[in-house]
Amino acid sequence: MSWDSYITSLTKSEWVDDAVILGCTPGQESVWASAPGGWLSQVTAAEVKALVASDRSTLFANGVTLAGKKCTVLRDALNVEGQNTMDIKMKTSEKEPDPFSFTIGKTHKAIIIAKGVKDAHGGKVNPPVFDMTGYLRKLNM
Amino acid sequence: MGAEQEINSGRSYYIDTTALHVPRAGVELISPLKNGMIEDWNAFQAIIDHIYSKHIKSEPSLHPVLMSEAPWNSRAKREKLTELIFEHYNIPAFFLCKTAVLTAFANGRATGLVLDSGATHTTAIPVHDGYVLQQGIVKSPLAGDFITMQCRELFQEMNIDTVPPYMIASKEPVREGAPPLWTKKDKLPPVTKSWHTYMCNEVIQDFQASVLQVSDSPYDEQVAAQMPTVHYEMPSGYSTDYGAERLRIPEGLFDPSNVKGLSGNTMLGVGHVVTTSIGMCDIDIRPGLYGSVIVTGGNTLLQGFTERLNRELSQKAPPSMRLKLIACNSSIERRFSSWIGGSILASLGTFQQMWISKQEYDEGGKQSVERKCP
Numbered sequence: 001m002s003w004d005s006y007i008t009s010l011t012k013s014e015w016v017d018d019a020v021i022l023g024c025t026p027g028q029e030s031v032w033a034s035a036p037g038g039w040l041s042q043v044t045a046a047e048v049k050a051l052v053a054s055d056r057s058t059l060f061a062n063g064v065t066l067a068g069k070k071c072t073v074l075r076d077a078l079n080v081e082g083q084n085t086m087d088i089k090m091k092t093s094e095k096e097p098d099p100f101s102f103t104i105g106k107t108h109k110a111i112i113i114a115k116g117v118k119d120a121h122g123g124k125v126n127p128p129v130f131d132m133t134g135y136l137r138k139l140n141m
Numbered sequence: 142m143g144a145e146q147e148i149n150s151g152r153s154y155y156i157d158t159t160a161l162h163v164p165r166a167g168v169e170l171i172s173p174l175k176n177g178m179i180e181d182w183n184a185f186q187a188i189i190d191h192i193y194s195k196h197i198k199s200e201p202s203l204h205p206v207l208m209s210e211a212p213w214n215s216r217a218k219r220e221k222l223t224e225l226i227f228e229h230y231n232i233p234a235f236f237l238c239k240t241a242v243l244t245a246f247a248n249g250r251a252t253g254l255v256l257d258s259g260a261t262h263t264t265a266i267p268v269h270d271g272y273v274l275q276q277g278i279v280k281s282p283l284a285g286d287f288i289t290m291q292c293r294e295l296f297q298e299m300n301i302d303t304v305p306p307y308m309i310a311s312k313e314p315v316r317e318g319a320p321p322l323w324t325k326k327d328k329l330p331p332v333t334k335s336w337h338t339y340m341c342n343e344v345i346q347d348f349q350a351s352v353l354q355v356s357d358s359p360y361d362e363q364v365a366a367q368m369p370t371v372h373y374e375m376p377s378g379y380s381t382d383y384g385a386e387r388l389r390i391p392e393g394l395f396d397p398s399n400v401k402g403l404s405g406n407t408m409l410g411v412g413h414v415v416t417t418s419i420g421m422c423d424i425d426i427r428p429g430l431y432g433s434v435i436v437t438g439g440n441t442l443l444q445g446f447t448e449r450l451n452r453e454l455s456q457k458a459p460p461s462m463r464l465k466l467i468a469c470n471s472s473i474e475r476r477f478s479s480w481i482g483g484s485i486l487a488s489l490g491t492f493q494q495m496w497i498s499k500q501e502y503d504e505g506g507k508q509s510v511e512r513k514c515p
Binding site: 015060061062063070072073074075076083087089091099119120121122123124126127130 | 269270272274275276277421422423424425426491494495505509511512513514515
């Protein structure tokens, strides 16, 4: 099974330009596949742990980081049955002037992160991640 | 707002402000919304049918629809609405946007703390880059209807009858404070209690809008006693001057601790609603929220509301924070800011990617609304 084909099916959408699939079981948070040329492959194991933590209350007040870049949590349904997605947006600063949208999907063993292109609406990034998450969950992945 | 009548087989609806004010026998006055969300779907459908036939005068299948929704709208209601829109009305494309986001756009911003004080609720909704941060929404029931109730109690204490205009055939001028002299219209149909109450509330709301004022510092009896009085005449002809009550009644919005009937409750004043909401958000975006506090909703048109809010926030906000209140001057803009924002959003080039098309609905089902309309 090639995880790269999952990545390309995400990035082929005109609204998504970077994606990564990482393991999320504790101790096995490694990158399974990532888009070439993107920076999502640098998401660390600690960041994955923070994203899937069972205590969600600190996520909103403190935000999350992806590969060291700070993001604000907009909508969190990562642990909600039937949704399992989370929408976040990058915080802007002088180094990062564009607020990119991200959607994170959680399957049984992995998390999928997709990055929207500049000015992509969050509603364009969410559906492909949601569909893929649902598909992998059905396969017990 | 709509009025409905029970006929044997079905219900007929009377919709729109002109039809609303005609006294009819047995007609109840209802709102299809409860808590900002659609509760009575038949009445809602009747309103939509009325809009298409009497105002838009065109086929629903020819025009995409952008609809606003309450920021706390439930997923089930959103999906039910989407299903109704696509299946029943065959609308070609649809988008559901939260009112707070649209209000922010109407005020030229994508980020801000929207303070919406309407009839039923006062709510603070943080909006960041066009998205509502749902965990930061703070609601308080102290709003327009609460003030109306306080005014009604005042009139009861002063033994003033709120007679709505529909009952009055003629009236005579009387001395200030003297009992009113008016003659009742004959042949009035037996109207329902709900309709009559609404008409009385309109009288009280007119009083509320013209006489009441929010004090710019916390209410003080001595200061209030020296306030200039305002003369107000009821539809029945009864007229008198109002002094300290002008400040005392709206004080409950900002400082609920002294309000009768509320003691023991931990209600939040308007200033606290705002600061609590911002306090629940990501630390890094708080300066952006304090720097754009957008005031909207009919209840905020009370004289002195925004000045008092500005004062409260500058006291409660962290000292280094730059505070800016944004409030439209026109009453139309404040009451309908979400519609104005919707018309702005729908005209943007960047919005055209966001619609849910009929094809996407056919493929993805009603769940698409939760995905595509965050």
